[in-house]
Amino acid sequence: MTSALVFRSGPHTTLPLALDLQAMGIEVLAQEDGCSKLVQGVVRHAPDLVIGEVSASADALFKATQALADTAPCPVIVFTTDSDAGHIERAMAAGIHAYVVNGYGAQRLRPLIHLAQARFRREQALQEQLRDVSQRFEDRKAVERAKGILMRARQVSDDDAFQILRTASMHSNQRLGQVSQHIIQSAHFAEGVNRAGQLRMLSQRLVKLYLLRLAEVQTRQQQALLDDSILRIDANIALLGKTLSAPTFGDLLAQVEGTWQRLKPSLKGKPAAAQVLPVDELAERLLHDADRLTASLESAGSAPPLKLLNIAGRQRMLSQRFAKCALMELLESGARARGSDAVMVGAQREFESGLALLNSLPLSTPEIRRTLDTAALEWDKVLAGAAHIQRPAGRDRLLRLEGLAAASESLLEAFEQLSAEYERSMQMLMG
Structure with missing residues (x-):
């Protein structure tokens, strides 16, 4: 049995809609006064159609029927005495399928219902076609973007990149567009975590x-x-500001930028021993803020390979932290030197734990294995350099400091390369 929800709006609404519908064998589920609760009534009762009488059309009617079309679409018939041409156009645009002016008759109800239902079905079919065309267009754009990402990451041709997408699509039983969107999202979060x-x-x-x-x-x-x-910090903050979701990550990025703007002026001009502690304190704050942002990006990306990228990226930080602490221990004295030594020991322990973890994991490319081997050799050089500078001062003190500086930069370069390889790896892009 067909069901209906009846509503009335405005004075002088006297049509016997409910009685005539029931006489036709249509079940009247509910009757609403006014348009304010029309959507709630339809959601609650789920009628097959909505039919109403309004004395004069107004914004409330059109807003209600538009909301109905957006949330719980169904055929809508409105009887009215309002013959305003503008209102008739608005009615058609606002999801009303039969807008009947001064034309009520019990004998007309059934054909009008059939008309509204036919228009509704046609409207739904056209919307489905539009959604399908839009989806195919979006899929095509996504495929092109994903191919570009794969071509840059894996140095493959356009055809090879498309074949990778097709294979992944078949294996995962997903549309090409879905696989492509996954790659785009993975690349987006991988770049965010890396930056x-x-x-x-x-x-x-x-x-x-x-x-x-x-x-x-x-x-x-x-x-x-x-x-x-x-320059790199400025560039990374600017890029993250353009690419990250402001509602999700804006507050975290703002904290990073705020700390950086406080630290940046301290780095200008000639270094002074009295400024070492203030500079280091602000740098520690920047480290804390950036770590929170990185962890949030890894969590939001919800892809296990992002954890590998984060670990590899953290190794970069630990390599520089260890070298920094070795220098501070040498240049400072007393409690500060002892504090730097404790931090250095912690950085060494964490670095070696991270290196062991990365070496224990199955890797997707020979390049990653070779880079890890190189990183292990460079780490040994950093350890040796840190030990050498602790020897009593002598004529070769400057050379020993230069050795630690060079070793720490070489180690950093190895982990920069490793992070880039993880970011580009198929495991990262395909999840």
């Missing part, structure tokens, strides 16, 4: 370079690296 992770590393590298300049170790070279680090 935010770089901010962690740069927070420690800045202090290391500041200390090397203070010790007058290859002053021009260290200043160039310091300037480069400052």
Whole structure:
């Protein structure tokens, strides 16, 4: 049995809609006064059609029927005495399928219901076709973007990238567009985790370079690296600001940027021993803020390979933190030196634990294995360099400091390469 919800709006609404519908064998589920609760009534009773009488059309009617079309679409018939041409056009646009002006008759109800139902079915079919065309268009755009990502990441041709997508689509029983969207999202979060992770590393590298300049170790070279680090932080914050969701990550990124704006002026000009502690404290704050952002991105990406990228990225930070602490222990004295030593021991323990974990995991490419082997060798050099600078001061003190500086940069380069390889890896992109 066909069911209906009846509503009335405005004065002088006297049509016997409910009685005539029941006489036709249509079940009247409910009657509503006014339009304010029309949507709630339809959701609650789920009628096959909505039929009503309004004395004069108004915004309330059109807003209600539009909301109905958006949330619980069904055929809608409205009887009215309002012959305004503008209102008739609005009625058609607002989800009313039969807008009958001064034309009520019990004998007309059934054909009008059939008309409204036919128009509703046609409207739904057209909307489905539009959704299908829109979906195919969006899928095509996604496929092109995903192919571009794969071509850059894996250095493959357009045809090979498409074949990778097709294979993944068949194996996962998903549309090409769905697989492509997954790759786009994976690449988006992988870049975010990598960029935010770089901010962690740069927070420690800045202090290391500041200390090397203070010790007058290859002053021009260290200043160039310091300037480069400052530019990288600016660039990463700007890029993350453009690519990350402001409602989701905006507050975390704002904290990073706020801390950076406080730290940045301290890095200008000639280093001073009295500024080491304030600079390091702000750098530690930047590390904390960047770590929170990175962890949130990893969690939001909800892809296990992001954890590998985060670990590899954290190794970059630990390499610079260890070198920084070795320098601070040498240049500071008393409680500060002992504090730096404790932090250095912790950084060493965490770095070696992370390196062991990365070595124990199944890897997707020979390049990652080779880079890990290189990183292990460079780490040994950093350890040796840190031990050498603790020897009593002598004529070769400057050379020993230069050795630690070079080893820490080589280790950083290895983990920068490793992080990039994880970011580009098929495991990361395909999840």
